Amino acid sequence: MRSKQIACALTLAVLLAGAGGCGESRGYDVPKALCGKKVDSELLKPLLPPGERIDARQGMDKDWTETCRVSVDKELVLYIDDARSSGHIDAMAFAKEPYRQLKNLHKTGIGDDGVLADNGAYVVNRCAYRGKQASYILEIRVSGPRAESSDSLRPEIQRFAESYLPVGAKAMGCGT
Template sequence: MPSGAELSDEPWVSDNSFSCQIYVDGLMQLAFTEHSGQRKFDVSADAKSGRLGGFDRLRASDVSDNAVISHTRSVVMAPCPKAGRNYILDLELPNAEGDHSDAIERFVRSYLPTGLAAMGC
């Protein structure tokens, strides 16, 4: 995250979703969304086709069997048997420049168990 004078967030919560956008000086720097109870789909195929929005230099991620990562974004699907269906984590750095894929992947790898537990998985 860049330094700045003002840090703000916009969280949103529902029964099976959590989303938060982080802003520095009014510019969104991080968009973070979690969903549980989702139908299974091929994350890589949907990302390549554009159905999941834009990715810069997309590649598969070993964070889960159904995950992709790019320079500024990652989408991961993992089973959520307790809550039924699947859990999705979508993390994006919308205004970042350069390749942040290694840092995103490390964060997602460390956060995934916490996210799964928080969503009842």
């Protein structure tokens, strides 16, 4: 009986040590929508840090761009910009702009012209908008503790961007 109690105590201690050591305590549920757009919460989760409260605020600039600023405990941790353009957009040229603060840029197979960074992505996809040729542009930037604690979130960002791309394009009125 005594050995069974010790075994149970050791098992509980190992489980608690494992749970406490991961540092992923979230006092919030990972959302299934951001700024009115459905997202895959399992793909979003790796981009968000632990914390107590999550908040997503939508912004708009005229008819052609929407932003979503996601904060955890009042710190900006994820920025998503959905835009539409009638002109040609070179994803790498735009991704290199210093104010975007994207690190370690590489071309990727996301969209028609995509750039993946350690902390974000810049993707351009051709689309039709009101019967005319246009481009849908998706910019994602991860900041805050998650971006600072990792050398690269590249695989997680790529998976999230690939799943978000059709949702964002549709919300911006882009068809294929």
